[in-house]
Amino acid sequence: MSELLSAPVDGISGATAAELLPEETVRAIADEIWASFIGEDEVLVPLDGELPAATVSAWVGIDGPWRGRVVLTTSASAAEELTRALLRGRAPAVLDAEDVEDGFGELANVLGGGLKALLPEASSLTLPMVGAQPPASGPDEHLVSSLWRGERVDVVVCSVPLPH
Amino acid sequence: MSLAAADFSYVADLVRRESAIVLSPGKEYLVEARLLPVARRSGDAGVAQLVERSRRRPDKATTQSIVEALTTNETSWYRDGDPFSQLGTSVFPQLLAQRSPGEKIRVWSAACSSGQEPYTIGMIASEVVPAGTSRVAITATDLSQEMVDRTKAGRFSQLEVNRGLPAPMLVRHFTRAGTEWEVSPALRSMVTTSTLNLAQPYPRMGPFDVVFLRNVLIYFDVPTKQDILRKVRAQMRPDGWLFLGAAETTLGVDPGWERVALGRTSAYRPIA
Amino acid sequence: MHALVIDDSRAMRRIVGGILEDLGYEITQAGDGQEALDKLEAGFVPDLACIDWNMPVMDGLSFVNAVRENPEWRDVTLMMVTTESEHGQIVRALAAGAHEYLIKPFTPDALRDKLSLLGLVPVEVP
Ligand SMILES: C[S@@+](CC[C@H](N)C(=O)[O-])C[C@H]1O[C@@H](n2cnc3c(N)ncnc32)[C@H](O)[C@@H]1O
Numbered sequence: 001m002s003e004l005l006s007a008p009v010d011g012i013s014g015a016t017a018a019e020l021l022p023e024e025t026v027r028a029i030a031d032e033i034w035a036s037f038i039g040e041d042e043v044l045v046p047l048d049g050e051l052p053a054a055t056v057s058a059w060v061g062i063d064g065p066w067r068g069r070v071v072l073t074t075s076a077s078a079a080e081e082l083t084r085a086l087l088r089g090r091a092p093a094v095l096d097a098e099d100v101e102d103g104f105g106e107l108a109n110v111l112g113g114g115l116k117a118l119l120p121e122a123s124s125l126t127l128p129m130v131g132a133q134p135p136a137s138g139p140d141e142h143l144v145s146s147l148w149r150g151e152r153v154d155v156v157v158c159s160v161p162l163p164h
Numbered sequence: 165m166s167l168a169a170a171d172f173s174y175v176a177d178l179v180r181r182e183s184a185i186v187l188s189p190g191k192e193y194l195v196e197a198r199l200l201p202v203a204r205r206s207g208d209a210g211v212a213q214l215v216e217r218s219r220r221r222p223d224k225a226t227t228q229s230i231v232e233a234l235t236t237n238e239t240s241w242y243r244d245g246d247p248f249s250q251l252g253t254s255v256f257p258q259l260l261a262q263r264s265p266g267e268k269i270r271v272w273s274a275a276c277s278s279g280q281e282p283y284t285i286g287m288i289a290s291e292v293v294p295a296g297t298s299r300v301a302i303t304a305t306d307l308s309q310e311m312v313d314r315t316k317a318g319r320f321s322q323l324e325v326n327r328g329l330p331a332p333m334l335v336r337h338f339t340r341a342g343t344e345w346e347v348s349p350a351l352r353s354m355v356t357t358s359t360l361n362l363a364q365p366y367p368r369m370g371p372f373d374v375v376f377l378r379n380v381l382i383y384f385d386v387p388t389k390q391d392i393l394r395k396v397r398a399q400m401r402p403d404g405w406l407f408l409g410a411a412e413t414t415l416g417v418d419p420g421w422e423r424v425a426l427g428r429t430s431a432y433r434p435i436a
Numbered sequence: 437m438h439a440l441v442i443d444d445s446r447a448m449r450r451i452v453g454g455i456l457e458d459l460g461y462e463i464t465q466a467g468d469g470q471e472a473l474d475k476l477e478a479g480f481v482p483d484l485a486c487i488d489w490n491m492p493v494m495d496g497l498s499f500v501n502a503v504r505e506n507p508e509w510r511d512v513t514l515m516m517v518t519t520e521s522e523h524g525q526i527v528r529a530l531a532a533g534a535h536e537y538l539i540k541p542f543t544p545d546a547l548r549d550k551l552s553l554l555g556l557v558p559v560e561v562p
Contacts, residue, residue: 028343032323036541086447090454103447109490110540113519114322118343122524125490127444245552322521322539328549331537335527 012066012120016140017157020066021115026144026155029114033107034148038085044146044153051075051152057134058105060112061160064123070112071134071156072104078151079104101130111155135160167192171215175199175230178218182231183307184363185383198233205229232308236383239277241284241329243378246429247407251374252288254426255405259373260293262403269293269300272372274362274396275380276304279315279355280324283347285376286354287333297350303369305360316357318347362392370399379409386417393418397434406432437556438462440480442472442499443488443517448540452486452517455544459557469494473502482512484556487534489518489525497532504533513554517542 012020027046034042052075059071074082083103084091092099105128116123137158144155167175175195176187187195196211203214206226218226242248259269269289273282282304289300304315325334325345338345360366362380375396381389396406397420406421408414414421414432421432439461441453446467453463464482466472468491485503487496494502496516503509515536516529526537536550551557 025343032321032343033541036323036543036546040543083447087450088454090450099447102445106445106447109445110519113490113521113540114343117340117521122522125519127490127492240549242553323541323543323546326539326542326546326549328546328553330553331526331530331534334537335523335530338523340523 015066016142017068017138017159018140018142020068020119021142021157023142023144025118026115026157027146029118030111030144030146030155033110033114037107037110038082038148042085042148044148046145047147048145048152051154054132056100056104056130056132058101058108058128058130059134060109060128061126062112062116062119062123063126064116064119065121066119066123067160069135069137069156069158069160070108070115071137071154071158072108072111073134073154073156074148075151076100078148078153081149081151082107105130115157167196167211171212174215174219175234178227179231179234182227183235183361183383184385184388185231185235186385187234195234199230202229202233228309232310235308237277237308237311239280239379240327241280241325241333243281243284243328244410244429246427247376247378247431248284248288250426250429250431251285251407252292255374255431256289256292263373269374270370270372271300271302271374272370272376272399273302273304274360274375274377276306276315276357277311278320278324279304279311279318280320280327280329281376281378282315282355283318283337283351285374286351287337289354290337290351297354300354302355303372304355304357307359307361309359312357312359315355318352318355319344320347321345362395363388366395366399368399371401372399372404373401374405374407375400376407377412378407379412381408381412389417394420397421400434402434402436404434406434408432437484438464438482439484439486440464440466440472440475440482441486442466442469442491442496443486444468444491445488448488448517452547455547456484456486459548459551468492469496469499469502472499476503476506476509476512481509484513484515484551484554486515486517486538489516489520489529497529500529500532500534513556515550515554517547 030044034044055073056076056079057071057073059069062068080100083100086103109128112125116125141158146153172192179185199211203211208214271285276282282302285302289296293299306312321344337348337351420435422435423430423432439456441449443449444467449465470493489496500514514534516534517538519540521539538550
């Protein structure tokens with residue numbers, strides 16, 4: 001493992017997001033969430049689509065020997081659809097902005113929690129945040145794109161060098 | 165697009181011949197939905213083409229994937245609760261009292277699916293039988309090679325461990341392996357796996373003290389059920405115990421069994 | 437039967453609460469552990485509490501610890517419902533006194549399976 005010599009590594013703290021949480025792991029966790037929370041037959045297709053101009057993101061931080069962030073990004077309409085699907089038959093007729101923020105944020109939270117559990121050392125999760133623009137990501141930003149009902153859904157995992 | 169009648173009856177005949185599972189008319193939709201992924205994987209344009217190819221030149225792999233696609237593998241840990249709690253509170257204690265201390269206790273999970281049933285039995289044995297992991301031997305069989313392989317691997321997704329596995333058992337008997345959970349080596353060593361078609365002749369196994377034949381007889385017609393129950397009885401000790409699924413019974417099917425109430429559930433015992 | 441559903445996400449409170457309601461439960465909600473504890477201290481003792489782990493103000497593990505300290509609340513069945521899914525975290529929650537542990541994401545069936553393990557729903561006979 002000669003790369004270790006060039007990177008400032010102690011344990012996992014110097015590893016990149018893609019090394020710690022490779023694409024297939026991110027997909028596996030996301031697929032479980034979609035199948036149980038969004039619907040039995042709902043799939044994330046591993047394909048690139050067009051990310052619309054106006055997007056909404058939800059993110060959680062991972063704190064431990066490795067500090068990172070997991071960001072979920074999609075269009076505002078897909079975030080609303082996801083929230084509706086998450087609530088199954090229990091969604092109110094009109095979902096307000098707060099409902100969508102909460103529902104979409106919870107998806108990011110569950111995704112972050114599932115990924116956090118796969119890290120080699122114990123870590124904790126920060127509470128989810130939702131906004132139009134996630135904090136700038138580090139140089140090891142690792143993007144996993146999918147299509148859900150024809151809309152692009154991105155998961156970005158990255159290291160965060162400074163406290164969240 | 166719905167399946168042509170001739171295609172449906174070809175598939176129904178094939179599945180019946182290979183597994184004894186009865187697909188009655190009206191299940192066209194099910195056949196179509198289950199076979200579409202099989203067709204895609206094998207490069208056929210659709211279900212009709214898959215059927216056509218299999219009809220023209222049947223090959224073992226295609227036949228097997230058609231049959232496996234049409235079996236229902238749904239299962240869960242401690243399925244329905246009571247049969248498993250009774251195994252721990254009445255059946256194992258009675259067997260322990262009746263058998264000499266060195267004697268193995270043999271249990272057969274006769275349609276084991278992905279392994280939740282045999283490993284549930286193993287967890288209960290390790291709780292209530294002294295030196296249970298070596299004293300109790302579990303034979304797990306299924307028609308499907310894929311299910312047998314999964315049972316042997318003893319790895320379960322998060323969604324699977326969420327289905328009825330008590331948390332204290334999860335932490336005691338499983339460790340995380342990537343996105344999955346893996347059974348402990350001790351538990352796995354209790355379980356021997358092999359494929360077995362219940363509708364065909366059986367090799368000599370057992371003799372078994374306990375048989376779980378759950379949620380599989382429902383797929384068969386009455387003569388097949390009779391045949392299976394008779395062959396299962398021949399693999400059991402005379403004072404053994406048979407557990408069936410909640411919707412299954414020997415009553416009115418095979419007179420060779422006595423039904424005994426165990427708490428809120430019941431088990432069946434061979435009549436000499 | 438009365439259930440207290442504790443989660444900072446109201447979507448999650450609706451989902452868990454909705455499944456329980458379908459099973460005949462009456463539902464009370466709380467957005468964090470402290471809010472839930474206040475309800476218990478005011479004399480509301482549910483049969484079941486479904487508890488998220490990561491919440492603001494007071495997290496789920498602290499709530500479990502607090503409930504277990506008061507013998508008047510020992511009949512409350514405590515089930516964690518959380519995305520925390522490391523082996524060690526489950527051990528910690530059980531050691532603190534949680535009876536069951538459901539990992540997010542889950543299906544309605546998975547929640548029902550847990551309740552029947554706890555003897556909190558009649559076992560369905562198809
Ligand atoms: C619904 S699952 C039941 C699993 C488990 N016994 C339970 O109760 O949860 C039915 C299983 O029976 C198997 N099966 C179907 N036909 C069979 C046959 N002819 N011989 C052996 N196994 C069969 C299927 O492959 C499937 O895994």
